[in-house]
Amino acid sequence: MLAEAKLKIGDLDGALSNYNSIIKIDTTFAKAYFLRGVSQVSIEEYGNACKDFKRAGELGYFEAYEMIKKYCDKKILNKKKKVKK
Secondary structure, three states: OHHHHHHHOOOHHHHHHHHHHHHHHOOOOHHHHHHHHHHHHHOOOHHHHHHHHHHHHHOOOOOHHHHHHHHOOHHHHHHHHHHHO
């Protein structure tokens, strides 16, 4: 998948754009939600990443729940927001 290649080389804008396109075409593609979430974590967009991890998990991509534990706990999100300021 082109989006995965872009993510691996650090082209986060390109990866996000590709994942957005993929999700527009197939709203049930769990891996696309998961990897878009990974991309969003890389740019510190934790709220959006958590929404994508949640959707990926709902669609059966269970690895997403590990990311939710790591990035989406309310205490963790609040701490990250304070650091960003």
